Amino acid sequence: MGREARTDPGKFVNGAYDETMRSLLVLLTFLGGFASAQKISGFDAGALDRNADPCVNFYQYACGGWLAANPVPSDQSRWGRFDALAERNRTILQGILEAASANKPGRSPVDQKIGDFYASCMDTKLIDQKALAPIQPDLDLIQGMNAKTAITGVVTHLYSIGSNPFFNFSSEPDSKNSSEIIAGLDQGGIGLPDRDYYFRTDEKSVEIRKQYVAHLLKMFELLGDATEVAAKRAEAVMKIETVLAKGSLDSVSRRDPTAVYHRLTVKELISLSPGFDWETFFKEMGLPGIQSLDVSIPPFIRAMESVIVESNLDDIKSYLTMTLLHDRSIILPAKFQEEAFDFYGRILSGAKEMRPRWKRCTDQTDNALPDALGERFVEKTLGEEGMKRTHELVAALEKSLGEDIQSLSWMTPKTKQEAMVKLHAIMNKVGTKDHWLDYATVRIIRGDAYGNLSRTDEYEVHRQLEKIGKPFDRTDWHMSQPTVNAYYDAQENGINFPAGILQPPFYDNKMDDAVNFGAIGAVIGHELTHGFDDQGRQFDAKGDLRDWWTAQDAKAFEERSDCLVKEYSSFVGPGDAKLNGKLELGENTADNGGLRVAYMALMETLDGKEPPKRDGFTAAQRFFLGWGQVWCENITEESARLQAQTNPHALSEFRVNGVVSNMPEFQKAFACKTGQPMVRYPACRVW
Numbered sequence: 001m002g003r004e005a006r007t008d009p010g011k012f013v014n015g016a017y018d019e020t021m022r023s024l025l026v027l028l029t030f031l032g033g034f035a036s037a038q039k040i041s042g043f044d045a046g047a048l049d050r051n052a053d054p055c056v057n058f059y060q061y062a063c064g065g066w067l068a069a070n071p072v073p074s075d076q077s078r079w080g081r082f083d084a085l086a087e088r089n090r091t092i093l094q095g096i097l098e099a100a101s102a103n104k105p106g107r108s109p110v111d112q113k114i115g116d117f118y119a120s121c122m123d124t125k126l127i128d129q130k131a132l133a134p135i136q137p138d139l140d141l142i143q144g145m146n147a148k149t150a151i152t153g154v155v156t157h158l159y160s161i162g163s164n165p166f167f168n169f170s171s172e173p174d175s176k177n178s179s180e181i182i183a184g185l186d187q188g189g190i191g192l193p194d195r196d197y198y199f200r201t202d203e204k205s206v207e208i209r210k211q212y213v214a215h216l217l218k219m220f221e222l223l224g225d226a227t228e229v230a231a232k233r234a235e236a237v238m239k240i241e242t243v244l245a246k247g248s249l250d251s252v253s254r255r256d257p258t259a260v261y262h263r264l265t266v267k268e269l270i271s272l273s274p275g276f277d278w279e280t281f282f283k284e285m286g287l288p289g290i291q292s293l294d295v296s297i298p299p300f301i302r303a304m305e306s307v308i309v310e311s312n313l314d315d316i317k318s319y320l321t322m323t324l325l326h327d328r329s330i331i332l333p334a335k336f337q338e339e340a341f342d343f344y345g346r347i348l349s350g351a352k353e354m355r356p357r358w359k360r361c362t363d364q365t366d367n368a369l370p371d372a373l374g375e376r377f378v379e380k381t382l383g384e385e386g387m388k389r390t391h392e393l394v395a396a397l398e399k400s401l402g403e404d405i406q407s408l409s410w411m412t413p414k415t416k417q418e419a420m421v422k423l424h425a426i427m428n429k430v431g432t433k434d435h436w437l438d439y440a441t442v443r444i445i446r447g448d449a450y451g452n453l454s455r456t457d458e459y460e461v462h463r464q465l466e467k468i469g470k471p472f473d474r475t476d477w478h479m480s481q482p483t484v485n486a487y488y489d490a491q492e493n494g495i496n497f498p499a500g501i502l503q504p505p506f507y508d509n510k511m512d513d514a515v516n517f518g519a520i521g522a523v524i525g526h527e528l529t530h531g532f533d534d535q536g537r538q539f540d541a542k543g544d545l546r547d548w549w550t551a552q553d554a555k556a557f558e559e560r561s562d563c564l565v566k567e568y569s570s571f572v573g574p575g576d577a578k579l580n581g582k583l584e585l586g587e588n589t590a591d592n593g594g595l596r597v598a599y600m601a602l603m604e605t606l607d608g609k610e611p612p613k614r615d616g617f618t619a620a621q622r623f624f625l626g627w628g629q630v631w632c633e634n635i636t637e638e639s640a641r642l643q644a645q646t647n648p649h650a651l652s653e654f655r656v657n658g659v660v661s662n663m664p665e666f667q668k669a670f671a672c673k674t675g676q677p678m679v680r681y682p683a684c685r686v687w
């Protein structure tokens with residue numbers, strides 16, 4: 001469980017690089033390492049393995065030198081050039097936070113907040129000294145329940161401080177009418193990474209479940225329970241979570257937007273789960289007049305009802321206690337953090353040691369006060385030239401995607417016309433926000449790490465819920481500006497590029513267009529293509545779930561998508577990590593479409609003039625190397641398996657080879673021959 005990312009992830013938001021697992025383990029696993037001042041460039045000739053044949057294994061050719069020189073650091077579960085950039089951003093944030101945390105008179109209100117939040121998180125001596133005192137009132141509230149009728153009140157309190165037992169609850173645009181913001185109630189409440197972890201029968205999965213129960217037992221022991229009591233409580237938590245998991249929808253099925261949308265009246269919700277006092281919950285959360293909402297997965301609510309009805313009250317107390325401990329482990333005494341790391345970091349991800357405290361507290365502050373820190377970060381990093389060239393790239397990529405759509409042989413003119421309307425309506429948000437959140441009402445008290453986290457969580461929970469009934473604010477973001485990622489939001493019909501990613505290896509002022517188009521250009525193309533992947537294509541220009549495809553075109557799309565499902569399902573990564581082509585379909589469609597459209601845009605920009613070779617490579621070769629080197633990454637076997645099972649993105653090696661082997665443009669650039677591994681037959685192509 002750990003703490004979820006603070007900004008609402010959004011149901012139909014697709015990033016370039018998935019953060020699910022990272023937010024799950026946020027502050028427990030690692031991004032950073034040795035390279036705080038490492039120089040990163042868009043293309044690095046030293047990263048190549050010139051002994052490899054680009055037509056046999058292009059990833060090895062583009063990254064082999066880098067891979068050999070950059071093993072996974074002991075406090076990481078993976079280490080890639082992507083992570084090196086995140087690490088550099090983190091170092092910039094650290095500088096801002098260290099300066100703000102110096103307790104000098106005359107600090108600005110924003111510096112007081114970010115500085116004292118960070119300083120409180122860093123003060124492990126005080127945290128250890130206080131021991132359980134800060135969390136005790138919340139634990140007592142759970143322990144003090146004397147009847148099941150008390151559950152609603154306690155769950156409501158936990159929600160208001162940002163702990164999420166049983167379910168996830170926030171606001172969202174209505175899938176069928178995105179101009180209306182409604183309440184959304186979704187599955188949640190489990191401590192393993194995904195519902196399938198509770199049911200897989202292979203040896204490794206059975207072992208992980210055993211280790212998870214052992215971890216729960218130790219957490220209860222740390223709270224002071226005798227071993228026999230702790231063992232019973234751990235079993236109870238596992239039993240409850242297994243029932244919730246059973247009622248949850250698997251992640252492949254969740255890709256279907258209609259499968260996760262059920263607008264019900266509050267009365268209908270109550271009939272699914274009369275054991276929970278929904279009306280009181282809504283009222284206490286500040287939504288007294290609510291009439292209807294999206295109950296994403298009705299069978300999940302029935303599963304929750306069966307937990308409330310069939311479990312004894314002590315078991316429910318154990319479950320709520322564990323949810324709170326997981327959600328708060330970062331600011332609990334060291335022994336709790338070490339135990340949480342042992343399971344989520346070491347066992348699930350294969351990291352060997354915990355990240356240094358400053359990295360975890362920096363992430364924690366970025367998570368809790370994203371705009372206060374983000375505004376400073378943007379001031380320090382994003383230059384005018386970077387901003388200007390990125391906007392030009394977006395325009396070039398949108399133009400090329402339009403030409404690509406027009407030229408498709410499998411799509412009829414009617415659907416093409418609708419696709420063009422949607423493409424032209426895409427909103428571009430690049431590198432900064434129109435308005436920054438104001439945290440004036442959030443009290444940050446130096447030395448009160450627990451209270452600070454509860455109050456910032458409370459602020460965010462209510463900020464999200466206050467959107468209900470108001471017009472859709474398309475200018476809001478789901479990621480903080482220092483984040484190394486980007487996303488397309490189907491309901492917003494918008495692409496979003498935080499300042500954090502507009503730097504090398506993605507975008508480099510000193511690089512030629514070829515490298516930049518292959519790196520950030522392909523990521524822009526990737527996000528645009530999400531509007532037209534298996535999920536995104538079901539939403540229209542306004543962000544509403546509406547079928548604008550002719551039956552014939554939809555069928556042709558599915559046949560072509562199926563080629564990608566088969567291709568990626570055939571890949572096996574480190575630790576016998578088998579890729580799931582269905583889970584990854586949207587991302588692989590976006591990678592393939594994105595790189596193709598970026599290539600078209602580069603060719604248009606070069607306008608038939610071949611620039612002189614650089615580092616011995618043609619522009620086309622540098623374009624593909626730009627793409628390949630973004631993904632250079634070493635990964636532990638544990639982390640590779642975790643990613644293959646839960647993450648909609650392919651492992652890095654296949655993000656490179658899976659795409660280039662489908663592209664005749666690549667084969668021409670490196671003079672590959674029919675029958676070589678990087679010349680796939682039949683090649684897959686959707687966009």
Ligand SMILES: [Zn+2]
Nearest residue numbers: 014015016587
């Ligand atoms: Zn994506």
